[in-house]
Amino acid sequence: MAIISVSNLTYQYAQSEAPAVNDVTFDVEAGDWVAIVGHNGSGKSTLAKLLIGILAADSGTIDIAGTRLTEASVWDVRETIGMVFQNPDNQFVGATVADDVAFGMENRHVSRDVMIRRVKEALLQVGMWEFRDREPARLSGGQKQRVALAGVMAVAPKILILDEATSMLDPEGRSDILNTIKTLKQKLNLTVLSITHDIDEAAQADRILVIDDGRFIEEATPQALFEHGSDLIAMGLDVPFSAKLTELLAQRGVAVPAHYLDEGSLADWLWKSRLTK
Amino acid sequence: MEISFDKVGFWYQPGTPFAFQALKDVSLTIPSGQFTAVIGHTGSGKSTLIQHLNALLKPTTGRVLIGDRTIDAKTSNKHLKPLRKTVGIVFQFPENQLFEETVLKDIAFGPQNFGVTSQAATEMAQQAAKQVGLADELLTRSPFELSGGQMRRVAIAGVLALRPDVLVLDEPTAGLDPRGRRDVMTLVTKLQREQQMTIVLITHQMDDVARYAQNVVVMAKGAVVKQGTPQTVFSDANWLADHQLALPSAAEFAAQLSQHGFHFDPLPLTEEALVAQLAPQLPLKGGQHNE
Amino acid sequence: MNNFMFGRYIPGNSWVHRLDPRAKLLLCFIYIGVVFFANNFWTYLLLTVVLLGSIILAAVPARIFIRGLRPLFWLLLFTVVIQIFFGAGGHVYWQWGVFSITHDGLVSAGLILMRFVLIILISTLLTFTTQPLAIADGIESLLNPLRKVHFPVATLALMLSLSLRFVPTLMDEATKIMNAQRSRGVDFGSGGLRQQIKTIVPILIPLFVNAFQRAVDISIAMEARGYRDGENRTKYRQLKWRSADTISLVGFVIMAGLVIALRQLT
Ligand SMILES: Nc1ncnc2c1ncn2[C@@H]1O[C@H](COP(=O)(O)OP(=O)(O)OP(=O)(O)O)[C@@H](O)[C@H]1O
Ligand SMILES: Nc1ncnc2c1ncn2[C@@H]1O[C@H](COP(=O)(O)OP(=O)(O)OP(=O)(O)O)[C@@H](O)[C@H]1O
Ligand SMILES: [Mg+2]
Numbered sequence: 133m134a135i136i137s138v139s140n141l142t143y144q145y146a147q148s149e150a151p152a153v154n155d156v157t158f159d160v161e162a163g164d165w166v167a168i169v170g171h172n173g174s175g176k177s178t179l180a181k182l183l184i185g186i187l188a189a190d191s192g193t194i195d196i197a198g199t200r201l202t203e204a205s206v207w208d209v210r211e212t213i214g215m216v217f218q219n220p221d222n223q224f225v226g227a228t229v230a231d232d233v234a235f236g237m238e239n240r241h242v243s244r245d246v247m248i249r250r251v252k253e254a255l256l257q258v259g260m261w262e263f264r265d266r267e268p269a270r271l272s273g274g275q276k277q278r279v280a281l282a283g284v285m286a287v288a289p290k291i292l293i294l295d296e297a298t299s300m301l302d303p304e305g306r307s308d309i310l311n312t313i314k315t316l317k318q319k320l321n322l323t324v325l326s327i328t329h330d331i332d333e334a335a336q337a338d339r340i341l342v343i344d345d346g347r348f349i350e351e352a353t354p355q356a357l358f359e360h361g362s363d364l365i366a367m368g369l370d371v372p373f374s375a376k377l378t379e380l381l382a383q384r385g386v387a388v389p390a391h392y393l394d395e396g397s398l399a400d401w402l403w404k405s406r407l408t409k
Numbered sequence: 410m411e412i413s414f415d416k417v418g419f420w421y422q423p424g425t426p427f428a429f430q431a432l433k434d435v436s437l438t439i440p441s442g443q444f445t446a447v448i449g450h451t452g453s454g455k456s457t458l459i460q461h462l463n464a465l466l467k468p469t470t471g472r473v474l475i476g477d478r479t480i481d482a483k484t485s486n487k488h489l490k491p492l493r494k495t496v497g498i499v500f501q502f503p504e505n506q507l508f509e510e511t512v513l514k515d516i517a518f519g520p521q522n523f524g525v526t527s528q529a530a531t532e533m534a535q536q537a538a539k540q541v542g543l544a545d546e547l548l549t550r551s552p553f554e555l556s557g558g559q560m561r562r563v564a565i566a567g568v569l570a571l572r573p574d575v576l577v578l579d580e581p582t583a584g585l586d587p588r589g590r591r592d593v594m595t596l597v598t599k600l601q602r603e604q605q606m607t608i609v610l611i612t613h614q615m616d617d618v619a620r621y622a623q624n625v626v627v628m629a630k631g632a633v634v635k636q637g638t639p640q641t642v643f644s645d646a647n648w649l650a651d652h653q654l655a656l657p658s659a660a661e662f663a664a665q666l667s668q669h670g671f672h673f674d675p676l677p678l679t680e681e682a683l684v685a686q687l688a689p690q691l692p693l694k695g696g697q698h699n700e
Numbered sequence: 701m702n703n704f705m706f707g708r709y710i711p712g713n714s715w716v717h718r719l720d721p722r723a724k725l726l727l728c729f730i731y732i733g734v735v736f737f738a739n740n741f742w743t744y745l746l747l748t749v750v751l752l753g754s755i756i757l758a759a760v761p762a763r764i765f766i767r768g769l770r771p772l773f774w775l776l777l778f779t780v781v782i783q784i785f786f787g788a789g790g791h792v793y794w795q796w797g798v799f800s801i802t803h804d805g806l807v808s809a810g811l812i813l814m815r816f817v818l819i820i821l822i823s824t825l826l827t828f829t830t831q832p833l834a835i836a837d838g839i840e841s842l843l844n845p846l847r848k849v850h851f852p853v854a855t856l857a858l859m860l861s862l863s864l865r866f867v868p869t870l871m872d873e874a875t876k877i878m879n880a881q882r883s884r885g886v887d888f889g890s891g892g893l894r895q896q897i898k899t900i901v902p903i904l905i906p907l908f909v910n911a912f913q914r915a916v917d918i919s920i921a922m923e924a925r926g927y928r929d930g931e932n933r934t935k936y937r938q939l940k941w942r943s944a945d946t947i948s949l950v951g952f953v954i955m956a957g958l959v960i961a962l963r964q965l966t
């Protein structure tokens with residue numbers, strides 16, 4: 133059974149003329165990695181806030197791990213979902229790294245002995261244990277995001293939602309967080325829902341959902357979606373490097389394959405066709 | 410206008426237990442009319458460096474030559490204003506500085522501080538808004554009602570309206586979606602190519618450095634560890650890896666292909682350069698052959 | 701702004717650094733209370749010796765304490781001058797209209813100065829050696845008895861520690877905004893009052909807008925992580941009262957007793 137099941141979800145902000153999320157329906161299977169992409173203002177963050185019950189839907193339903201999301205069940209649902217936001221500073225509420233990781237557990241009445249153990253486990257998982265006594269002012273953005281991940285992992289959620297969790301980081305911090313998430317997902321069999329503009333992050337997904345003006349307009353594997361080439365820009369994504377290269381080669385009369393190749397397969401193809409020359 | 414650093418050292422909070430040397434013996438030249446990129450790992454001192462370009466920070470030791478002005482530790486804080494007009498700085502996340510009721514007023518704020526009449530300032534603002542591609546109907550809106558990418562452009566226009574000779578940008582594409590990033594980079598290169606503006610760009614995007622920069626400054630732990638054309642800076646992959654810097658995607662891919670018998674000389678830094686060298690090494694459509 | 705040392709924490713691991721924040725808060729209260737009982741040379745001597753001893757145990761260089769006093773210099777000078785000119789009684793050395801310099805005036809100015817300096821130094825010692833968060837924890841723990849009368853101690857403590865957490869972030873932001881506006885030609889600290897007020901607007905509005913957005917983000921993040929106001933929470937951070945804390949507390953109580961005894965000497 134699907135761990136996230138959304139049907140006919142609609143939400144409109146009070147002051148606005150059109151719904152920010154408009155009749156959205158989708159399922160996510162346990163253990164899947166699903167990316168949600170779309171240009172700025174297409175409704176991605178609104179959808180995420182609906183999923184954890186920070187906003188209440190105008191109509192439609194959300195079921196998380198078999199529980200219908202209602203005003204009464206919202207706190208139980210939040211036990212299942214961990215969320216990492218975009219701005220590294222605005223989700224770091226503890227005075228030190230260890231305090232921040234403990235925050236979610238304190239809210240859930242976890243006893244102190246258990247907290248001490250889980251803070252350590254979680255910080256070791258994200259490679260931040262040496263920094264446990266640091267204040268946020270003395271951490272880089274990427275390090276703060278890893279702490280945010282640790283804080284979420286410490287309460288052992290089944291679902292991880294990332295709302296542009298890497299968009300304010302430098303490329304190094306970005307790939308660093310992405311690798312940490314990949315490892316955690318595998319080890320703990322997490323379900324990941326990542327909202328992103330980053331092509332490398334989207335490429336990690338099993339499936340990509342494209343949202344435009346509050347509606348889902350396409351659902352595809354990364355492989356299939358990347359076939360769109362320069363149209364990807366309109367979906368809030370960049371054109372993959374291999375697609376740019378393929379297009380330029382074609383312009384020079386090289387007989388490149390018509391379908392999308394990722395960097396590895398393009399390198400293989402180039403290497404083989406060189407031999408046929 | 411040329412700017413040069415002569416053995417500049419800079420300490421944050423000198424004389425306290427928190428004293429920290431953020432720049433060490435920095436000597437460099439930013440050539441007039443060129444596009445200079447400043448790269449380096451997080452915390453290497455890039456933002457500290459650029460705040461010396463219009464004397465927001467003054468060197469603790471050494472001196473900075475900005476056109477015909479010399480700035481050192483003893484320079485008085487008075488009479489620095491003309492510098493702020495010749496060297497315009499767009500800081501990181503510049504949308505955080507917007508405050509006026511309307512977009513147009515916000516853009517006109519800078520010129521007005523330099524004693525331009527409000528009518529002239531408005532004209533300068535309109536022109537700057539056009540340069541960054543802001544539609545006319547947005548000019549009467551509140552800057553706080555705009556999207557992230559639009560706010561970023563308003564902030565850049567606010568600096569452009571000063572008509573600086575040198576435009577300095579600290580990670581202007583950070584946090585924007587790919588379309589926003591592309592728009593900002595197109596704008597910056599246009600300013601340099603069409604108006605011969607001197608551009609200084611801090612960035613983590615090596616592909617942008619390879620594509621647009623004529624001169625690259627590499628910082629590490631407060632010191633300048635390399636300076637030169639993109640071709641020289643990116644020539645040594647091992648050295649870059651030691652300084653936690655990446656190669657541009659094209660160079661990375663070319664290096665990978667070299668291990669499978671392809672030859673590249675010089676190392677291509679952009680997709681176009683890569684394809685130009687790659688195509689002749691491949692068979693053409695319909696069995697034609699390259700010579 | 702960066703060179704401002706007053707009220708900052710200086711990391712360290714000295715004997716004083718390691719004391720329980722509750723103990724340090726209590727010691728500080730006792731000391732400040734006792735300062736108001738001091739009335740003669742011997743009492744001040746004792747208080748000064750205790751202070752210097754504590755400063756030595758804290759292993760923070762003396763020049764930093766002096767830097768800490770510097771921003772308060774004008775306040776001190778002002779108080780002293782007022783006391784000198786308006787304190788009356790005893791031998792009159794000099795007089796001009798309502799202004800006079802008298803023996804009693806000089807003495808009381810000296811005492812006030814002494815009290816001021818002692819109080820400032822002991823509080824500076826507290827902030828130099830105690831993390832703001834630990835002070836917040838200490839206050840929460842000392843306020844705990846108020847829970848009985850349904851005072852929201854936990855909420856208050858969380859608010860205090862959150863504000864402390866964001867002080868550096870907001871200061872940083874203020875510096876960034878000031879730099880951005882300077883680059884657009886704003887001249888801070890020059891021109892008349894009207895001009896000065898005008899330069900504050902481009903700082904305050906962005907600062908306020910950003911702080912508000914930040915507050916919204918933070919509250920969403922806290923809610924997503926299961927925070928509910930008014931619900932009981934367990935605590936990760938725990939204070940540990942050790943024998944050193946008891947010893948120093950006993951020491952300070954003895955000092956208080958001595959000061960009260962020494963008062964009789966005049
Ligand atoms: N608090 C709010 N009040 C009113 N309208 C809002 C609010 N938050 C968002 N909106 C509007 O709802 C729409 C969807 O916004 P949302 O933040 O979900 O977009 P997004 O896809 O996350 O965009 P981005 O890529 O920029 O993060 C936008 O048109 C936005 O202007
Ligand atoms: N106001 C300050 N007080 C003390 N130290 C500072 C201050 N501002 C910056 N630093 C320190 O100076 C060093 C250089 O900082 P700077 O902001 O110039 O780096 P950067 O290269 O711009 O980094 P990034 O890529 O993260 O923007 C860092 O170690 C930083 O912690
Ligand atoms: Mg969003």
Ligand SMILES: [Mg+2]
Pocket residue numbers: 455456457579
């Ligand atoms: Mg920087």
